[in-house]
Amino acid sequence: MIEKSDYYFNLPSELIAQKPVNPRDSSRLLLLNKNNGEIKHDFFYNLDKYLNKGDVLVLNNSKVFPARLIGKKHPSGGQVEVFLLNLKDKKKTNLWQCLFKGKNIKVGQEIVFAEDLKAVVKEVEKNDKNRLVEFNLQGQKLMDKINKLGLVPLPPYIKRNIEDSKQEQTLKTLDKKRYQTVYAKDSKLGSVAAPTAGLHFTDNLFKKLKKKGVKIIYITLHVGLGTFAPLTEKQLKEKKLHSEFVEIRKKDIEDLKECKRNKQKIVAVGTTSTRALETVFNLKDKDLIDGYRGFTDIFIYPGYKFKIVDSMITNFHLPESSLIMLVSALAGKDKILVAYGEAIKEKYRFYSYGDAMFIF
Numbered sequence: 001m002i003e004k005s006d007y008y009f010n011l012p013s014e015l016i017a018q019k020p021v022n023p024r025d026s027s028r029l030l031l032l033n034k035n036n037g038e039i040k041h042d043f044f045y046n047l048d049k050y051l052n053k054g055d056v057l058v059l060n061n062s063k064v065f066p067a068r069l070i071g072k073k074h075p076s077g078g079q080v081e082v083f084l085l086n087l088k089d090k091k092k093t094n095l096w097q098c099l100f101k102g103k104n105i106k107v108g109q110e111i112v113f114a115e116d117l118k119a120v121v122k123e124v125e126k127n128d129k130n131r132l133v134e135f136n137l138q139g140q141k142l143m144d145k146i147n148k149l150g151l152v153p154l155p156p157y158i159k160r161n162i163e164d165s166k167q168e169q170t171l172k173t174l175d176k177k178r179y180q181t182v183y184a185k186d187s188k189l190g191s192v193a194a195p196t197a198g199l200h201f202t203d204n205l206f207k208k209l210k211k212k213g214v215k216i217i218y219i220t221l222h223v224g225l226g227t228f229a230p231l232t233e234k235q236l237k238e239k240k241l242h243s244e245f246v247e248i249r250k251k252d253i254e255d256l257k258e259c260k261r262n263k264q265k266i267v268a269v270g271t272t273s274t275r276a277l278e279t280v281f282n283l284k285d286k287d288l289i290d291g292y293r294g295f296t297d298i299f300i301y302p303g304y305k306f307k308i309v310d311s312m313i314t315n316f317h318l319p320e321s322s323l324i325m326l327v328s329a330l331a332g333k334d335k336i337l338v339a340y341g342e343a344i345k346e347k348y349r350f351y352s353y354g355d356a357m358f359i360f
Contacts, residue, residue, distance in 0.1 A: 002236050002301055004320040006333065009340055011319065016157050017353035019171065020178045025202045028348055028355040032339045034331040039342055044200040044356055047313075053213030055265040056256070057313075060195040060272045061218040063184035065143070066150030066176060067192040071111040071119070078102065080111055082119075083153055084146070085130065085192065085225060094135040094142060095122070099225065105131060117145045143189070152179045153192055155228050155352050157318075179352070183218070190222035190245065196315045196352045197270030215264075217255060220247040221276040221296070231322055240297040241322055246276045250291035253280060256308060265360070267311040271323050274309050274330075275300065281307035301325040302333055311360040316343055316350040331359045 021027050025045040032039055042049075051057075067084040080102035088095040109121045111133075123132035135142055152175045160171065181198035183206075210216070226242025235241055256277070259266055268274040279296035280288065299322060312330055317323035328336045339357065348355045 002239075002325070004231060004236070007321070007324050007328065007337075008319045009337060009344075011344065011350060015344065015347060015350050015354075017349035017351060017355075018158055018160060019174070020199065020353045021349075023202060024178075024182070024200055025205050027200050030339060030343055030346075030348060030355070030357045032331060032335065032357060032359050034335065034359050037332075037335045037338065039339055041346065045202075045205060047205060047358070048208040048212050048214070050358060050360070051209065051212065051214050051267070052265070054215065054259075054262070055267060056215045056217060056259050057209065057267050057269055058217045058219060058256075058273045058277060058309075059181070059183060059198055059201075059269045060221050060223075060276065061181070061183055061185045061188050062191040062195060062220050062222050062272075063186060063189045064152065064180050064191045064194050064223075065189050066147060066152050068151040068153040069113050069146070069149060070151070071113040073102070073105075074110040074112050074118075080105065082111065082113075082133070083192070083225060084150075088132055092138075094138040096133050096135065097125075098131050098133045100131055113149055114145070117149065152176055153225070154179065155193070157351055158353070185218075188220050188222075188247075190220075192225050193223040193227050194352065195221070195223060195270045195272045197273075197313050197356060199353070200313075200356050201269075215255075215259070217252050219249075219252065219273060219276050221245070221272040223272055227323075231320065235299065235322075239299045239301075241299045243295045243297045244272075244275075246279055246292060246294060246296050248276060248280050248292045250288065253288055253291060256281075260308060265311055266309055267313060267358075267360070268309045269313045271312075271314060271317075271326050274312055274326060277308050278304075278306065299325075300329050302329045304329045306330065311358070313356060313358050315352065315354055315356055316340065316348060318351070327357075327359060 027044045029042045029044045069082045071080050083099040085097045088097050111119045119133045119135045121131050122134050179194050222245045279298050280292045
């Protein structure tokens with residue numbers, strides 16, 4: 001049995017980043033040698049100094065959509081927050097599985113978000129938290145409206161007590177831009193949370209990396225709200241996490257195999273890229289004839305033998321989370337906890353808008 005308490009550390013609340021640094025790549029970078037535990041400190045804009053010609057960066061190009069909608073119950077007028085989790089049926093693009101924040105949300109309840117955007121609750125799921133919702137718009141019309149009205153569903157540890165409405169609106173506008181990687185693709189819209197290790201990259205840094213001969217490969221994993229949820233006893237017992245959609249092209253799989261054969265360093269940018277890659281490289285070749293489009297619930301924790309990833313760029317994660325277990329599987333729990341202690345001592349910024357770590 002995996003013990004969550006083995007991955008606990010005390011984090012001062014003032015180190016939880018509440019907004020991003022500017023520019024993106026001015027975040028700090030802690031470098032951890034997974035073999036000897038040596039720690040160094042630098043800035044993310046110097047990442048190219050630690051990579052060599054032929055090294056491979058694998059990035060998750062999923063795009064975050066503003067999945068948090070504020071509406072009112074009709075006819076009572078009570079406010080409701082609706083978090084869009086995933087499309088229930090790809091053929092019926094107006095049916096969404098949603099998480100609600102509000103009271104007495106029953107089947108048949110109409111929610112009004114704007115004059116031309118409404119929804120009706122069609123089904124209450126067994127856990128009484130998720131509901132199936134039918135919108136009055138479909139397809140691109142619906143997504144355009146969501147992009148206009150929706151808010152970025154920031155992680156629960158970002159808490160801003162702002163009384164100035166103008167400042168609040170400025171931050172909301174900033175979040176829509178900055179809680180998104182510069183390389184996210186419009187055609188890969190589907191995440192409700194950002195692959196945060198990628199938030200540090202800038203176009204200028206990519207130019208430096210390409211000039212040095214670093215290879216860039218893009219894969220897709222659509223991040224779900226489950227990434228913020230605490231680990232449950234069931235997950236620990238069954239050794240499976242929440243399910244997320246993964247897509248990797250056949251050509252990229254073949255290129256990565258070739259890189260591995262040539263002993264090139266394969267650096268996963270973020271835990272999402274790591275989970276996607278390890279899922280695919282645990283499969284047999286006959287299952288990858290056309291690349292991979294499917295789901296993953298892989299749970300990586302110490303003892304796991306990595307199939308393709310040997311280095312990782314990642315943010316600093318929550319105590320007792322599946323993500324700190326994943327980085328511990330790569331570098332060793334003791335080395336990770338020492339590195340986290342050093343980061344706290346040096347006042348690194350933690351979590352989604354925080355600083356970064358390079359494990360190599």
